[in-house]
Every structure is written in C-alpha cells, then in structure tokens.
Amino acid sequence: MARIPRATRDTVPADQQVVFDELFGSGGSAPQYGPGSVLAHVPELSKRATALNNYLRDHSSLPKKIQEFTMLITAREMDCQHIWNAHAASAREAGMRDDIVDDLREENDLDDLAPDEEAVVNYARSVLRNHYASRGAYQAAFEQFGKQGLIELTMLIGNYAMIALAINGFDTDLLPDRDEPLLPV
Numbered sequence: 001m002a003r004i005p006r007a008t009r010d011t012v013p014a015d016q017q018v019v020f021d022e023l024f025g026s027g028g029s030a031p032q033y034g035p036g037s038v039l040a041h042v043p044e045l046s047k048r049a050t051a052l053n054n055y056l057r058d059h060s061s062l063p064k065k066i067q068e069f070t071m072l073i074t075a076r077e078m079d080c081q082h083i084w085n086a087h088a089a090s091a092r093e094a095g096m097r098d099d100i101v102d103d104l105r106e107e108n109d110l111d112d113l114a115p116d117e118e119a120v121v122n123y124a125r126s127v128l129r130n131h132y133a134s135r136g137a138y139q140a141a142f143e144q145f146g147k148q149g150l151i152e153l154t155m156l157i158g159n160y161a162m163i164a165l166a167i168n169g170f171d172t173d174l175l176p177d178r179d180e181p182l183l184p185v
Contacts, residue, residue: 003170006030007040019043023050033175034082038166049162056159060152062145063116065094070120070156072096076104077128078164079185085178105183119144124157 005011007030012020020043024030030040039046060067068091075083088101100117103110110121123141126134133141133154142150166172 002037002172004038004041006032006037012041012043016043019047023047033173034086035163035166035172037172038170049159052155052159053163056152056156060156061149062152062156063094065091065096066116066120066145066153067156068094069096069100069117070124070153071160072101072104073121073124074128074157074160075164076107076183077125078161078168079183080164080167081174081183081185082167082172083160083164084183085174085180088180105181107184115140116144120153123150123153127154127157128161 007020009017009020009024009027020030020040021028023043023046024040031037035049036046039049057067062070068087071083071087072091074080075087084105088105091101092098096117100110100113102108110117113121119137119140122137123133126132126137138150141153145153
C-alpha cells in the first residue's frame, strides 16, 4: 500500500496549485499509481521531471527498442516492480526477444545479445552498480550510439533510476491490470 495518499489540489503547496491545475485540470485527479502519484505532491517538480521524461522517450536519437531495454535494465538493477511491469511488454513490442526480457527479469545470463544490446547492458550495469562507467563499457556504448546517443542513454538510465527511487521510496501501488510476472526480489 502506498505510503502517502493521492495528491489533490488542496494537499499540494499553495504556491503550486496553479501548476497542479495545469497538469491535472481544475478539479482533476492526480495519478493513483506509479511515479506520478508521488511527484503530483510537488507539481512544479512533476512538470519538470515529466518534460525530461518526454524528451528522452519522444525526441531521443536512441531507437525505441534500446530505450525500452534501458528502462528494463534500470528497473531490474533498482528492483522496481512498477517500471518493470510498465515496460516489459513495450520492450517486447519494440523488438526485444522474449528470452532476453525473461532472463533479465530472472537475473540469468544474457546470451546472444546484439552488439547494441550488449553495449547497453554493460554500460547501464557499470554506471548503476559502480557509479562509474568503465572504460570498456563507455567505449562500446560510444561506438554504438555516438556522443548524443550516449549522453541520452546516460540520462535515460539516470531518469529511470530517479523514477525507481520515487516509486520504491514511497512504495507506490502497482497497476492492477499488469500482465508481466513480478521481479523476484
């Protein structure tokens, strides 16, 4: 059960009620699930975080398959059930093989990856586990995605790690109609 109740216009800081209305409409409701259910309590923060997320998802030079795979790797590394369940099907639809998605969920070895997939796994794990990109992981990702793509990849990892922290920290509820198996954590 979520640690904080759903945000309303009356529960947000008074100086941010106009932004709340902007985001959710006058008399509207904040999201009940996921990161939006947390960020809605600080509407200006929600607005800015959403703008970054929208850029990374809609305007990035990275292919959708790589974006979704990056979100899954980040979800798995952060043990974030919500992100996993929100993006596993999307990753499959974007072209990730079922066995790779399933092996990632179960923390099995990831075999027979394409070079771009391998670069993402190694780079994301290096950054998330060691808080630093190893020389090899950096170089492989740079060769696959170029400067712009690697900057966007780094920010995508960071953005979804931030989202996972909000979700996990506030123990938001999972969507009731999820189809993916839960992460074994």
